[in-house]
Amino acid sequence: MRATILIIDDHQSVRTLVAEYLAEQDYHILTAADGEEGLVVARQGKPDLVLLDIMMPKLDGLGFLQAFRRDYTAPVIMLTARVEETDKVVGLELGADDYLTKPFSMKELLARVRAHLRRASLVQQTLVAELLRVGDLSLNRGTREVLVGNQPVSLTPSEFSLLEAMMAAPGRVFSREHLLELLQGNTYEGVERTIDVHIRNLRRKIEADPTHPCYIETVFGAGYRCRHRPA
Structure with missing residues (x-):
């Protein structure tokens, strides 16, 4: 699937030049002439990356950036004629990921675009890998949060470990012995029936x-498993 890039610049010549070059690289291009229009286009098009001019009428790049970051995490590269360090610092503090000072070469722009899209893709893959979901039940490995619907659930470390293992392999049957091995390092009695107590509390x-x-x-005579889909 092609990445979508939003170009926000009040100079039509810049928008056209950058848009045509990136379109040739097989990106889907959206454009806007100022920050206000940029916010509207961003809400509709949900870009994967934004190329953002700073000096613009109506709503400048810094104003756009501040509003954009309330709802979106897509990388933003500032395109600016300003050379003052403070302008770049303010932009970065407001959530920009990078900047290019005009005039810039198209090859350098393309390299920055590819690098930030690749990094964003890796971050997204990591987030997806950390989130396990079965029906309305979700488990976040990174934050160690468990939700049923939108309601948080407080689990003990042992309960979390058991649920994580089973949700990571839905449909797989885990013996009590195997589940007990997963709790190594946690306090437990070393008896397989301990797992039954944890499962009862977890349920x-x-x-x-x-x-x-x-x-x-419960898989009688074998152990426990997480359903592929809730019953």
Whole structure:
């Protein structure tokens, strides 16, 4: 899927030149003539990267950046004729990721665009890898947060470890012995039936009806598994 780049600059010649060059590199291009128009286009087009002029009428680049960062995390490269260090610092503090001083070479611009899109893609992949979801149940490995719907659930370290393992491999049956091994380093009695206690407590926290669990299923004679989809 092609990345979408939003170019915001009040000089039509700059917009046209940059747009045509990046379109030739197979990017989908959106343009705006000032910050106000840029915010409208950004809401509609949801760009993957923004090229942003600073000096513009109506709403300048810094004003756009401040408003844009309230809702979006896409990388922003400032394109500015200003050379004062304070302008660059303010832009970076407001959430810009990089800057190019006009005039700039198209090859350098393309290199910066590719680098920031690649970095943003890696960050997104990491975030996706850290988030496990089954139905309305979600687990974030990075923040160690668990939600049922929009409601946070407080789990013990052992409960979190068990739920994480099973949600990472939905449908796979985990024996009590295997689950007990996952708790190495946590305080436990070393008895396989300890897992039953953890599962019972876990169900009380994440299941609407713990006696008829939707997420953590007992596989009789084998152990437990997380359903691919809630029952």
